Amino acid sequence: MTKSSLPEPGEQINHYVSSEPFDPLAAEKLTPEQEKFYFASQRQLIWWKFKRHKLAVYSAAFLLFCYFVITFAEFFAPYDLAHRHVNHIYAPPQGIHLFEDGEFVGPRVYQRVRTLNLEVMKREYSVNYDKSYAINFFCKGDPYKLWGLFDGDRHLFCVEDGGSLFLLGTDRLGRDMFSRIIYGARISITIGLLGIAVSFILGITIGGLAGYYGGWVDVVVQRIIEVLQSIPSIPLWMALAAILPVTWSPILIYFGITIILGLLDWTGLARAVRSKLLSLREEDYVLASQLMGAKPRRIILRHLIPGFMSHLIASATITIPAMILGETSLSFLGLGLRPPVTSWGVLLNEAQNINVVVLYPWLILPVVPVILVILAFNFMGDGLRDAADPYN
Template structure:
């Protein structure tokens, strides 16, 4: 809009509004989705929570003071050591934790690790630890936090074997989230191929694929996993069990997404741009990938994000009942196995900390999926 001699000059507010309209109408679909998603505060908060969890898991060798199998035999089932600045003996400018002493329970006569309020051990940053490889490649020996005198720091306590709960939780976060990502990717590829073929060709091909999909959906999952767990060789390494677990979750997680892709393709396969691509000689795979899928890519992304909680819960539940990963592998489910007894609930409630991570991850993925769904819908107003 330009000013004419017969019209009043454009004000600053009108100029800003005009520029915003021009920017909006010239933006791409993904830019509009990002703008709407950015206004969804709950989804942005969920994305930040997941980002922090992924970051801590990826660089667990740096943030975790110890490895997954390192033990402190002098601090079995020890309570969390919370850094503080003040205690009954005064205050300090540096954070510290109390030392520990071992006492005998008068009832059970078992050795119990207790904090010693008369001893202070100061917390230091960037301390030396056991050699490890960051991301499996970069050699590293420095840890983010520790005690200056070389003593052991257990921020979230230890388990019955004296292993650090904080360190194991960070490593478990990486394992559980990576299984969720890999399982969703495998199921997505299968759903894309199977659902795409059913929705594009229709007819007999669609009928055969739908019957096969229904057979897969009605398979009882728990008995199936019990049989597969029994079939896994006992001499398999933790890496082999990890990949087997990922593949199994992916192979049986595709039917729901495949049916959604099929329904979307059935609704648009008669559109003019699809017919034009077919008349131009494009192959079915190119028509599906280049012309049909981009029309509802945003909804596929939403479905993928919503699938993550189911994968994570499946891995956690199976590992919790002993059908998934096995020690020395560490995941949220493997760690929660130790908290099944009444003794653990009563004497070591900090062993339930991995359950908090499970709840946070599932809620964050659910809220993130809701935000992406609202952002991908042009008729929905993201809050």
């Protein structure tokens, strides 16, 4: 519209209005991608943001693989947990070979020849390249009882009769380290899950009461948390673990260590729950629930806790590595799990002697899965925390 065509003051301007009807929805029409985003649930938004964190996704896949393996540990381990190879005590790790004389022959291992060096009183193993054994898959091996219910003898891989297969060497009793690491993962990884269950129950309950009621309840809870957090963790773990009677069965020792780890790791979660509830309890929907006669337990569990459940999930993935480290440290020092129970800490207990580590360095290999699992939990926790953060 030019300046000369502008209407005079008081003149009707109806003829300047377009004759086409105005559609307010047309101006705000969403593309399919925008519509998918705006109508997505909170769970979908968290999943989309989590997938962008590639390292967290790879870590989650690695952890799922670990839990799948320990579920069928008897199948994945080539030997039974207590199978002793008396002719292969302190045998070093074996290499797998795919070619012979330039031709592909499949995975094979060469024969090991043991000799005793009387000068240093040490068993020495040499490789006989003239004799090799094929590695078979889905073959019969040591019998086992899967989950204590089903009899079986099939293993993922094993060596043909007459040969030996020690991918990570053997220990002082001739037991395969690779098989024992797989069996030990079942204890070390699950103890974190059981411990976090105890920690969550205590943290949500105590922190929820402190945040919802406030006042003297909050003051008492905060003082208890400060006292517990002021005590060094490792000495406190050692003192409490030493109380467990040596006459207890391995199962009782396992649950005792789990409860100890859960009792000591609830303080951080309780503070997080308290701070969230202090801010959420002033919301209108909480007041509406109170006016309708809802009890505090229902308000906390049905209305307040779900409001920051994603934060609790992220906290759990960060707390589990601390519990795995706690069990490994206690067992390494001889104050946690004890044989015949096998965990990564129990396996590392045999590597306390520096002379043994120098002579047989493969005994310290159980520390590798400890590092990998803890790093995977931390990376996955970072990804979940960023995905659950509404301001990210």
